[in-house]
Amino acid sequence: MEWKRKDLLGIRDLSKEEILFILDTAESFKEVSKRDIKKVPTLRGKTVITLFFEPSTRTRTSFEIAAKRLSADTINISSTTSSVVKGETLKDTVLNLQSMQPDVIIIRHSMAGAPHILSRILKSSVVNAGDGAHEHPTQALLDLYTIREKKGRVENLKVAIIGDIAHSRVARSNIYCLKKFGNEVVCCGPPSLIPPCLDQLGVKVEFRIEEAIKDTDVIMMLRIQKERGGISFIPSVREYSSLYGLRSEHLHLAKKDVIIMHPGPMNRGVEIMDDVADGPYSVILDQVENGVAVRMAILYLLLGREQ
């Protein structure tokens, strides 16, 4: 197929074909990361700006490494070092950046829809690296890539997503992504952290972790989104951990070849215990590794499209 999109804003509007095209392209780029010299000249002369208005370790580093491995020039801007602190609007910030002719702007913002607004005013490609509690498309893509790598397929799977579903953009993007391929998705968490209308997305809801992970192929653990007030929706972290924390004794309920995922950052001892996070079923570090390949593929496709 031919990639025609200028931007990558969400999973919701991507077709199955486009998602698989990204995963296939990522597979080729993963080989580059395994070489001694992890660099190809593909995006030489292109400029990638990461504009992060929220903290990030994985996503930002992953995008930067992806761009650098493709020989693009990268510039990082964070909210604290940008003129936003002096009162400049987001629109003016990006218009000023655009005058410097970047090819891609990767944005993370606490406001849902911020990348969508920018995509309409910018000539350069825009990648959503997380917008509020809305979407985190590249995380869902790297999650699906990891699932395909470990399970050999992206269909006919039972996936449990456990934690603060209400405030999680990762959960939302993953639900859209997994349901597109007809998977069975079960969301689990305290009732206060389960958003209404999940059934409209074809998602089953369970309030007991034991029920949610029964016969699952994939368990995705999420942290409580403290920065979005998630903590005020539960009586105590201790109680949450005892009811919804994933422990090794839970795993016999899942399929024998279950994989445990977490988008990070993990709160060890809260939503996931050490022995599970570091155990044989955990693919958490594989997710991080695959993130680079998936982001290389996205940058390549956005910049390589017909201009």
Next chain:
Amino acid sequence: MEKVLILGKKALERVINRICYEIVEKNHGCQNLSLIGIRTRGVYLASRIREGIKSIESVEVPMGILDITMYRDDIFKLKSPRVRKTEISFDVNNMVVVLVDDVIHTGRTIRAAIDAIMDIGRPKKIQLAVIVDRNERELPIHPDYTGIHYRVSPGEEVLVRLKEVDGADEVIVTKTE
């Protein structure tokens, strides 16, 4: 569209066979020899050359697959070209690498392939085997092993067709006029 047959199945087989003998002769056997096929048809040709060398020397030389898309100098003029996997499982350092492709024209594909291999390791030598040399180079690159030379006239296209991808083994010239 007019089609002219340049090499039929038997003739193509003979050409590949000759290239196998030339590779073995030029390298005094096949010690430290490896083959890398450039996607797509170069891969199948490399595989046939490997079989040919095996029947001559009773040695199976290592073979890899190279996708040069990431190294193309015209990548942004194309409509999102599909990047596929490079699969080279052996160490290219100090090897004699024979790059295999179906047609050499401008030399830009081979330039990209050499760049790609040099990023993977440092071979002792890189040699080039092609079935058809169109003799219209834009870069100073010359094949070491050539099946046939064919100077293409305006409106002509030379195609190496292989049964693995095209359903037939032949070299044809198509004329669009």
